[in-house]
Amino acid sequence: MRNIARALVRSRVWRSIVRHGFPDSNRNRSxxxxxxxxxxxxxxxxxxxxxxxxxxxxLGGLSAACFLILTMxxxxxxxxxxxxxxHAYNDMKDFAFVVSSGMFLRNLHRxxxxxxxxxxxxxxxxxxxxxxxxPPREFNWVIGVGLLVTTLLLSYTGYLLPWDQLxxxxxxxxxxxxxxxxxxxxxxxxLLLGGHSINDNALLRFYVLHCVALPMALALGVGLHVxxxxxxxxxxxxxxxxxxxxxxxPTEDAPExxxxxxxxxAESVRLVVTxxxxxxxxxxxxxxxxxxxxxHLLLREVVAxxxxxxxxxxxxxxxxxxxxxxxxxSRTPNPAKAPWYFLGVQELLRYYTPVVAGVLLPxxxxxxxxxxxxxxxxxxxxxxxxxxxxxxxxxxxxxxVALSGVFRIGxxxxxxxxxxxxxxxGAAMSAxxxxxxxxxxxxxxxxxxxxxxxxxxxLSAITLTVIGALFRGPSWRFTLPWRDGIY
Amino acid sequence: MPFVDDLRVPxxxxxxxxxxxxxxxxxxxxxxxxxGAFVAGVRYLEPDxxxxxxxxxxxxxxxxxPLGMVLVCRARKVYVVHGPTxxxxxxxxxxxxxxxxxHEPGQERIVCPCHGSEFDVSGRVLVGPALRRLQRLSLTLRxxxxxxxxxQAVDDDAVLEV
Numbered sequence: 010m011r012n013i014a015r016a017l018v019r020s021r022v023w024r025s026i027v028r029h030g031f032p033d034s035n036r037n038r039s040x041x042x043x044x045x046x047x048x049x050x051x052x053x054x055x056x057x058x059x060x061x062x063x064x065x066x067x068l069g070g071l072s073a074a075c076f077l078i079l080t081m082x083x084x085x086x087x088x089x090x091x092x093x094x095x096h097a098y099n100d101m102k103d104f105a106f107v108v109s110s111g112m113f114l115r116n117l118h119r120x121x122x123x124x125x126x127x128x129x130x131x132x133x134x135x136x137x138x139x140x141x142x143x144p145p146r147e148f149n150w151v152i153g154v155g156l157l158v159t160t161l162l163l164s165y166t167g168y169l170l171p172w173d174q175l176x177x178x179x180x181x182x183x184x185x186x187x188x189x190x191x192x193x194x195x196x197x198x199x200l201l202l203g204g205h206s207i208n209d210n211a212l213l214r215f216y217v218l219h220c221v222a223l224p225m226a227l228a229l230g231v232g233l234h235v236x237x238x239x240x241x242x243x244x245x246x247x248x249x250x251x252x253x254x255x256x257x258x259p260t261e262d263a264p265e266x267x268x269x270x271x272x273x274x275a276e277s278v279r280l281v282v283t284x285x286x287x288x289x290x291x292x293x294x295x296x297x298x299x300x301x302x303x304x305h306l307l308l309r310e311v312v313a314x315x316x317x318x319x320x321x322x323x324x325x326x327x328x329x330x331x332x333x334x335x336x337x338x339s340r341t342p343n344p345a346k347a348p349w350y351f352l353g354v355q356e357l358l359r360y361y362t363p364v365v366a367g368v369l370l371p372x373x374x375x376x377x378x379x380x381x382x383x384x385x386x387x388x389x390x391x392x393x394x395x396x397x398x399x400x401x402x403x404x405x406x407x408x409x410v411a412l413s414g415v416f417r418i419g420x421x422x423x424x425x426x427x428x429x430x431x432x433x434x435g436a437a438m439s440a441x442x443x444x445x446x447x448x449x450x451x452x453x454x455x456x457x458x459x460x461x462x463x464x465x466x467x468l469s470a471i472t473l474t475v476i477g478a479l480f481r482g483p484s485w486r487f488t489l490p491w492r493d494g495i496y
Numbered sequence: 497m498p499f500v501d502d503l504r505v506p507x508x509x510x511x512x513x514x515x516x517x518x519x520x521x522x523x524x525x526x527x528x529x530x531x532g533a534f535v536a537g538v539r540y541l542e543p544d545x546x547x548x549x550x551x552x553x554x555x556x557x558x559x560x561x562p563l564g565m566v567l568v569c570r571a572r573k574v575y576v577v578h579g580p581t582x583x584x585x586x587x588x589x590x591x592x593x594x595x596x597x598x599h600e601p602g603q604e605r606i607v608c609p610c611h612g613s614e615f616d617v618s619g620r621v622l623v624g625p626a627l628r629r630l631q632r633l634s635l636t637l638r639x640x641x642x643x644x645x646x647x648q649a650v651d652d653d654a655v656l657e658v
Binding site (some may be wrong): 181205345360483485486 | 547573596607609
């Protein structure tokens, strides 16, 4: 058996496909990455700290893995699904009762989509907290914001395809929000639906967007995103503590590995990551422990992907994707809830007109996210409370009260789900002014303004979503989750 | 073979101007073609013929609708009301975000299930978030039968006196 394998690997045909030898030396391991189309976006060697799980939790990579699973399962679903009004819903029923493994594939597609949205959000939050959006990566952060929007659009267009009540009414509310855009809203809605109501044309358009246009855009964007990470010298790592100050600086970094254990030798030292000429990157690889991509990074990638695939498969075996009655344009279910990641917006619609809640606030959020890296306020600055703390405290609370007032303008009531998080964040900020000793005080004092704004954004989004998901019953009235909040 | 650095080849001022003009002409033509393609693309996506149902439908004879009665035409998303001043038709589509409102017989209110808007039977907003009143639709009498046209909006005080 071994001889056969060896003969195969040595055969002319094999050598014409894979042009390097078996990856048991660092030279061949380098070639395995360098000469492979599928691996060429990896460097030959990676920094050991960069591939540590707790450094990134592999959130970006797992989002991409979800996209891969979605592409595969989506392709399979397309063999049976017909995007036409009499058929679409029946095909959903066929997946459940007629097609072999149909329900499993549909479940996998659905749960992977939800997981992807969650992972993309988490990836963004983690990137923000790590400060990895800073120059020279600021445009890559903007691309990332674009990818988040594309992910949400993909999820939204896919939502209509089952053609059940859930789908129909979520999309009705969504497209009417689009129609609320000043001046061009009506035209965009007409182009999106291909008519005045959600019908055959709308279903076909959403199908084409969901299966072709948006995935192509996302694939292109992901390629660009990953490529730029590579060009900027891999993922962002804090500078290695210099050996003479290492004792003074507490760090969570991995201990120095034994060079022999990670496969560093004289041969591989020559294959250092080449740096782009003129790139604004300072890759000081002086003391950085490096490992070969093959197998160290590839193994981690494979294990992470398999763990995700197993988790999602188990979920798909245990829980079925929801399917309500066939879409009935004359009967709105009560309540009609959007998917969870849009419930924050739906909850806002309770307070504001569609122009404000559905257009203005989300656009402001997206614009604010996109421009974060172009304001250099987040970069190492002295603590806020060092001079004139009382005056600054007064100014801060004046700003907070004014901001709370702004959110009352045009609202049907006080928007507590936004205002209370603002106060909590304000209180946490003010706590930094207290003469606290110890780590908590130091931590509070060293957070920057964008951190607090981001914390407020995340806290409000979570509050709005939780209230929309669990505490809203028929006619969007307040209720308790165990009474009739969950739908 | 010598390397010719065209950035260092001297160019006559006339020649430079000619090149600039041609470059402007070329990029202008390209821009116009792009704009044209965009307009044609949007125009392509705008359907010219819509196979949507006719907005007109018959409701019945006005005598069958007593004063104060609200007739719910669920399939057409229309309420036909016999109010104190006459008959009128109201769209049941909520002016907030397009959900279909509900009206239970004998009740004074029309309620939207999506975001909690409430209207009275004349279409006026009682409780937000909706801002505009329910749209009144064309209601005519043809050969003794009430006919609603959902594709024709009318004024908020329009009534049909019979």
